[in-house]
Amino acid sequence: xxxxxxxxxxFDPANGIIDQVRDVVVEDGRVIADPGPGGSEEVVNASxxxxxxxxxxxHSHIAGGKVNLGRLLMNEDRALFPEPFGDFCGCGGGRxxxxxxxxxxxxxxxxxxxxxxxxxxxxxxxxxxxxxxDIPNIDTGGFLVLGNDDFLxxxxxMGEGQQAxxxxxxxxxxxxxxxxxxxxxxxxxxxxxxNGRNLDLDExxxxxxxxxxxxxxxxxxxxxxxxxxxxxxxHGCNLGIPGNVKTTLATMGATEGFxxxxxxxxxHSYGTEGDRHFSSGAAEIAEAVNAMPHISVDxxxxxxxxxxxxxADLMSQYRNHNIADPKKWIGMDIEMDAACGVVPFNYxxxxxxxxxxxxxxxxxxxxxxxxxxxxxxxxxxxxxPFTSYPHLIRLLMDKPFRDHxxxxxxxxxxxxxxxxxxxxxxxxxxxxxxxxxxxARTLGLxxxxxxxxxxxxxxxxxxxxxxxxxxxxxxxxxMKDGEVxxxxxxxxALTEGRTYAVHPPSDPLMDKRLERWFDExxxxxxxxxxxxxxxxxxxxxxxIVELKP
Amino acid sequence: xxxxRLTLKxxxxxxxxxxxxxxxxxxxxxxxxxxxxxxxxxxxxxLLGDLFAVEATEQDGLVISGDRRxxxxxxxxxxxxxxxxxxxxxxxxxxxxxxxLTISGDAGDGLAAGLSGGRIEVFGNAGDRVGGPQxxxxxxxxxxxxxxxxxxxxxxGARLRGGLILVGGNAGTCAADxxxxxTLAIAGRLGPGAGRGMKRGTVLVATAPDxxxxxxxxxxxxxxxxxxxxxxxxxxxxxxxxxxxxxxAVRLVGNRLAGGEGEILVLN
Numbered sequence: 005x006x007x008x009x010x011x012x013x014x015f016d017p018a019n020g021i022i023d024q025v026r027d028v029v030v031e032d033g034r035v036i037a038d039p040g041p042g043g044s045e046e047v048v049n050a051s052x053x054x055x056x057x058x059x060x061x062x063h064s065h066i067a068g069g070k071v072n073l074g075r076l077l078m079n080e081d082r083a084l085f086p087e088p089f090g091d092f093c094g095c096g097g098g099r100x101x102x103x104x105x106x107x108x109x110x111x112x113x114x115x116x117x118x119x120x121x122x123x124x125x126x127x128x129x130x131x132x133x134x135x136x137x138d139i140p141n142i143d144t145g146g147f148l149v150l151g152n153d154d155f156l157x158x159x160x161x162m163g164e165g166q167q168a169x170x171x172x173x174x175x176x177x178x179x180x181x182x183x184x185x186x187x188x189x190x191x192x193x194x195x196x197x198x199n200g201r202n203l204d205l206d207e208x209x210x211x212x213x214x215x216x217x218x219x220x221x222x223x224x225x226x227x228x229x230x231x232x233x234x235x236x237x238x239h240g241c242n243l244g245i246p247g248n249v250k251t252t253l254a255t256m257g258a259t260e261g262f263x264x265x266x267x268x269x270x271x272h273s274y275g276t277e278g279d280r281h282f283s284s285g286a287a288e289i290a291e292a293v294n295a296m297p298h299i300s301v302d303x304x305x306x307x308x309x310x311x312x313x314x315x316a317d318l319m320s321q322y323r324n325h326n327i328a329d330p331k332k333w334i335g336m337d338i339e340m341d342a343a344c345g346v347v348p349f350n351y352x353x354x355x356x357x358x359x360x361x362x363x364x365x366x367x368x369x370x371x372x373x374x375x376x377x378x379x380x381x382x383x384x385x386x387x388x389p390f391t392s393y394p395h396l397i398r399l400l401m402d403k404p405f406r407d408h409x410x411x412x413x414x415x416x417x418x419x420x421x422x423x424x425x426x427x428x429x430x431x432x433x434x435x436x437x438x439x440x441x442x443x444a445r446t447l448g449l450x451x452x453x454x455x456x457x458x459x460x461x462x463x464x465x466x467x468x469x470x471x472x473x474x475x476x477x478x479x480x481x482x483m484k485d486g487e488v489x490x491x492x493x494x495x496x497a498l499t500e501g502r503t504y505a506v507h508p509p510s511d512p513l514m515d516k517r518l519e520r521w522f523d524e525x526x527x528x529x530x531x532x533x534x535x536x537x538x539x540x541x542x543x544x545x546x547x548i549v550e551l552k553p
Numbered sequence: 554x555x556x557x558r559l560t561l562k563x564x565x566x567x568x569x570x571x572x573x574x575x576x577x578x579x580x581x582x583x584x585x586x587x588x589x590x591x592x593x594x595x596x597x598x599x600l601l602g603d604l605f606a607v608e609a610t611e612q613d614g615l616v617i618s619g620d621r622r623x624x625x626x627x628x629x630x631x632x633x634x635x636x637x638x639x640x641x642x643x644x645x646x647x648x649x650x651x652x653x654l655t656i657s658g659d660a661g662d663g664l665a666a667g668l669s670g671g672r673i674e675v676f677g678n679a680g681d682r683v684g685g686p687q688x689x690x691x692x693x694x695x696x697x698x699x700x701x702x703x704x705x706x707x708x709x710g711a712r713l714r715g716g717l718i719l720v721g722g723n724a725g726t727c728a729a730d731x732x733x734x735x736t737l738a739i740a741g742r743l744g745p746g747a748g749r750g751m752k753r754g755t756v757l758v759a760t761a762p763d764x765x766x767x768x769x770x771x772x773x774x775x776x777x778x779x780x781x782x783x784x785x786x787x788x789x790x791x792x793x794x795x796x797x798x799x800x801x802a803v804r805l806v807g808n809r810l811a812g813g814e815g816e817i818l819v820l821n
Contacts, residue, residue, distance in 0.1 A: 079689025089591070089598045332691060 006031045006043060007486065009463060012050025015432050016057065018441040018454035022433050028055055030461040033485040037457040050465050053480055056436050057455050058117025058462025060443040063237075063267055063302045064384040066107050067121045067135035067144065069128040070314040073334050073346045074101035074385065078312050080330075092495045099389045100311040100348075108140035109495050110391055115464035115479040118143040118452060118501075122186050122237060122267065123316050125149050127339035129180035130535055136503055137541045141489050145447075145504035145549075147237050148180050149316055151187035151219050152194040153341055155521055157212045160222055166229070167511075173226040174510035175518060179534040181505040181546050183447065184234035185227050186267075188316040189241055190216040193343050196319055205241055205254050216241055217258050224262035230508040231551035233448020235263035235300070240272050243320045247276040249285030256292050256299055265446065268304025268383040270365040282357060284364045284421055290371030293378070300446055301372070302379040305365035305396055306358065307388025312348045314385065321345025339526070351388065359417035363410070367421065369400055370428045375437040376445070394477035397439075400430040401472045435476075448549050449504070461486035505546035557587055558616045559605040565622040567595030568642065569604065572625035576614050576633025576652070584609055619658050627654035630671060643680070646673045647687055649697065662706065668694040668716060678703035681725070684718050685711040692733060694718070700789060707744070710737045713754065719793050727766075729756050732815060740793050751808040751815040757790070759797055761819045769807035769817065776800050780818070797821055 009028040014021050029038050029045075065071045075082070078101045086097040087106055096103030102110060111119055119139075124132045124146035136144040150156055150173065159168050173185065191214055192203040198210035205217050224236045240255045242248040252272040256264070266272065269289060277283035293299050310329075315321050318335050322345060325333040329350040336344050351358040365387070372378045380397070384390040399406050410423055418424075430438075444453025451459050463483040469475040478493030489497045515530070522530035537545040557579060570593040579587055588602025601607070610616065617626070619639025627635045628647040637645075640658030647666040659677035667687035679701045684694035685708055693712040704722030711730040723741035731750040738757040748756065749766035777800050784791045784798040791798055802818040 077689075080687065081689070083688060089593045091597075094593070094596055094598075330691060 005486075006036075006045040007048060007461075007483075008045050009048045009050050009055060009465070012053045012055035012465060013468070014055045014455060015436040016441075016455040017433055017437050018057075018445070019456045021455070028455050028463055030463065030483065030486045033461050033487075034451075035455050035457055035459040035461050035463070048465075048481065050481075053465040053467050054432060054475075055455070056115070056464045056466065057440045057444075057453050057459065058464055058482070058484065059111075059115050059439045060447075060449075060453055061111070061116055061119040061381060061384075061390065061439075062234075062379055062443040062447060063122045063304070063381040064119050064390055065121060065123065065314055065386070066119055066139060066384070067104070067146070068124050068132035069338060070123065070316065070344050070346060071101060071385075072131070072135070073336075073344065074312045074314045075103065077101070077332060077334055077346050078348060081310070081312070092498055099391055100385045101314075102389075104135050104138035105140065108142050108498075108501075112141035112482055112484065112489050113479075113493055113495060114391070114393060114477060115466065115482050115490070116142060117460075117462035117464075117482070117484050118145075118449075120144065120183070120447070120504075121146045123147065123149050123188065123239075124180060124182055124186075125316065125338050125342040125344075126153070126176060126180050126533070127341050129182070130539070133181060133503065133535060133540055137500075139501065140498040141484055141495075141501065143501040143504065143547075145183040146180070147184040147186040147234075148176055148182035149186050149188055149342055150176065151190040151223060152192070154194070154525070155518075156223075157191070157194060157214060157219070160219065161212045161214060166222070166225055168514075169222055170226045170229055171510040171514040172518075173223065174230055174508040175514045177230075177232070177505070178507045178510070181503065181535045181537075181540055183504045183506050183549055184232060184237055185223060186237040186239065187220060187223060188239040189243070189319070190219040190223075190238075192216065192241055192319065193317065196343065197340075201319065203241060205251055205258060220255070220258065221260055221262070224259065224264065228262050231553065232506050232508065233549060233552055234446055235265050235298075237265045237267055239267050239315075239317065243268075243271045243315075243317060244274070244324070246274045246282045248272050249275050249288055252285075252289060253292055256296060259298065261298065263298040263300070266299065266301045268381070268386065269301040270304045270306065270361065270368055270387065271383075273364050273368060278420055280356060280416070282360060284360060284367060286364045286367035286371060287422070290368055293372050294374070297374075297377075300377040300379070300442075301368070302381040302383070303365050303368050304381055304383035304387045305369070306351050306361045307382055307392040307396065308351045308353045308358070308362065309388065309392075310348070310350045311385045311388050312346060314344075314346045316342055316344055318343030318345040321347050324349075353413045356414045356417050359413035360420055362413065363417060363421035363423045366399060366406065366423055367426065369430075370423075370426045375430075375434045376442045378438060379443050379446075380435075380438045393439075394473045394475075397430075397435055397476045398471070398473035401432075401435065403427060403429050447504075448552065450550065500541065500544070502544065502547045503540050504549050505540070506549050506551060508551055556610045556612055556614045556616070557584075558608045558610050559587075559601070559618065560608070561605055561618045561620055562603075565604065565620045568622045568624055569594050569599075569620075570625050571617070571623050572628040574615060574617060574635070575627070575630050576635065577631060579615065619656065621659075621661065624661070626656070627652070627673070630654065640677060646671070646699075649673070659703070660701075664701075665694055665697070665699045665718070667692075668697045668699065670697045672697060673699045675699075675701045675703070678722065679705045681706035682708040682711060683720075684709065684713055684716070694735065698789060704741060709739075710735070713737065717787070717789065719789055721793065729754070729815075729817075731811075732756070738790055738793055748805075748808050748815070748817060750811045752811045753814040755815070756817040757794070757802075757820065758817060759794060759820050761803070761821075762817070765805065765817065766808060768810035768813070769805045770809060772804040772806050774801060774803045777802060777818070794820060
């Protein structure tokens with residue numbers, strides 16, 4: 005069946021098409037080159053609409069151990085935002101920690117068609133994949149958390165050489181069916197096991213006597229040499245600590261030329277100026293990002309209201325547990341391999357710190373010049389629920405709207421931010437880049453994030469309205485793989501997505517070696533740890549992302 | 554203003570969430586409007602008129618025929634009156650902050666969870682976790698009065714923060730679990746494990762419990778002027794205990810493992 009989306013203004017920055025009225029023709033789940041009129045085809049009238057590829061969120065905690073603990077902890081969240089009863093919903097719900105079903109529905113209702121879980125811990129990977137398989141209407145993938153596990157640190161400490169590390173990273177990526185490597189607080193979480201509370205970039209950690217810089221560089225090299233498309237996805241040191249802008253800048257300077265993605269950089273852009281010893285470091289960070297073409301970031305914008313923070317960085321979560329709102333939290337160890345802290349949080353515009361955090365995120369969005377290297381995220385649910393994206397988009401596109409909100413926040417925070425002096429407004433093209441084209445490019449997804457021939461037929465029609473929040477909250481139509489799943493912001497069908505993974509080759513000797521390691525040190529057989537292709541999405545198997553040459 | 558009578562046409566074939574059937578929500582509607590409302594029914598929805606026969610009544614408030622599959626009756630009510638003829642399912646009166654809910658039969662689990670005001674009367678028995686926290690909440694009932702003529706299940710008054718719960722019959726295991734403040738009054742017997750983690754507040758019980766949770770210490774029989782005052786000022790308590798509220802009671806102080814500012818008063 006062929007479908008022609010006609011009369012819409014197409015924004016497809018990946019193919020250099022900006023605001024052109026043209027047809028998008030879809031057949032068998034793919035966009036095809038326009039074969040011209042004739043033949044039987046269904047016509048979708050897109051007049052008055054902006055036509056974009058499906059949205060891609062490359063950093064949103066939607067599956068795995070942490071968010072599931074968040075669901076348990078934030079039970080009232082589900083009661084406050086229940087799913088509407090109806091033919092396609094009626095189960096689950098929630099906003100800060102939505103159920104899998106609600107996650108898929110709410111994302112596709114905003115025109116998103118792919119979302120990536122940025123912190124899959126190896127021991128939880130099977131669980132994460134089971135959850136991802138349960139999320140309707142969106143494609144998924146997971147980033148494997150490495151950088152604090154004993155096997156890796158041992159390899160580096162014993163001077164085993166880069167090849168062994170590469171083999172291990174490749175083995176782990178395939179075993180956990182992940183599509184990139186995430187590092188959370190390199191070496192720092194391991195330090196916690198030996199009573200180390202804090203670890204700076206060039207401070208040697210306890211026991212392994214290794215600096216975060218060395219762990220970071222080793223894994224950056226591994227990912228680059230293996231050809232994994234997405235660079236190291238780094239949650240740096242000292243998250244949330246005033247003055248961490250120094251650490252962040254040092255980290256950017258420590259990449260030895262390898263590409264690096266810094267995630268939720270808003271939480272890493274704090275200075276210590278002013279009488280409250282908390283200030284915005286956004287300008288310095290943005291300047292550094294502008295000057296370093298190998299750095300990309302996602303913002304992790306905070307949005308006011310109730311949410312829950314879930315992180316593999318137990319240390320920073322432990323530090324925050326006293327300001328949990330509501331007052332409850334979960335901190336735990338996962339198989340002595342990784343950590344996890346879940347802390348509910350209510351960001352208030354009347355709080356100096358929260359208000360300034362909000363402003364810092366927006367400053368970063370507006371001061372980083374190249375939209376291809378900054379991605380729109382709230383680090384869901386850490387900075388705010390993903391359902392706030394339409395509001396965030398309007399804040400970026402509409403200066404009077406932004407200024408209106410700026411006038412509502414804590415007075416002192418207002419005088420600590422230069423937000424009012426920034427005139428930039430995101431264009432529709434830039435929104436298309438930061439929410440679609442750029443994430444697809446960095447993840448190496450060649451058939452996503454654009455509308456050229458061969459692309460997945462994930463096509464979204466937004467009615468052009470002056471109120472960008474209303475516009476992006478209720479697309480007129482969303483197609484997933486050519487099938488219409490949302491009409492006028494309401495779910496009309498549920499489809500099954502796919503899961504992306506990379507499978508770089510590794511030396512078969514690594515299999516033997518890890519079998520021994522699992523027998524000696526892990527309470528599980530290596531063969532049971534590895535997730536077979538047949539386990540992904542109920543037997544559908546992963547979609548393999550091509551490696552870079 | 555007048556009310557409605559909703560009579561079940563047949564026993565419910567699936568669970569129904571009745572939390573939208575509140576006097577304030579139906580005020581001013583006519584019979585056809587009410588019958589046309591949809592209710593969560595099993596995994597889908599059903600028209601109210603398909604499940605219930607709807608009549609307008611002269612008297613204010615709602616009269617609803619009960620069913621054990623009818624959940625969340627009166628949940629979230631702020632004012633007005635709901636009377637149930639028969640038994641109901643789970644979470645009746647949950648989160649209610651005002652008004653009056655009367656159930657002539659039994660209530661299921663989670664009765665009066667998170668109640669902050671109003672009055673609930675049950676003439677039969679109630680299930681587990683009466684007056685406990687709502688899912689995800691850290692505190693149970695904070696105010697209001699719950700009166701149950703029969704017995705209740707386990708976990709009565711868990712994390713109770715305020716208000717009064719009166720039980721005419723017996724309580725199951727672990728009553729007053731983590732009780733923070735407020736009052737439980739039980740005319741029958743307390744099951745094992747009562748008072749576990751209890752911080753403050755008062756439990757009045759007619760007869761000495763067989764087995765309290767560890768952490769209680771007996772402070773001997775005493776004469777409480779406060780009890781005499783309570784008997785006069787709180788007719789509900791006086792009615793529950795009759796002549797037993799003379800002022801004389803054995804005081805068990807606890808739970809000392811959780812601060813020990815609470816008490817269980819044994820009246821007899």
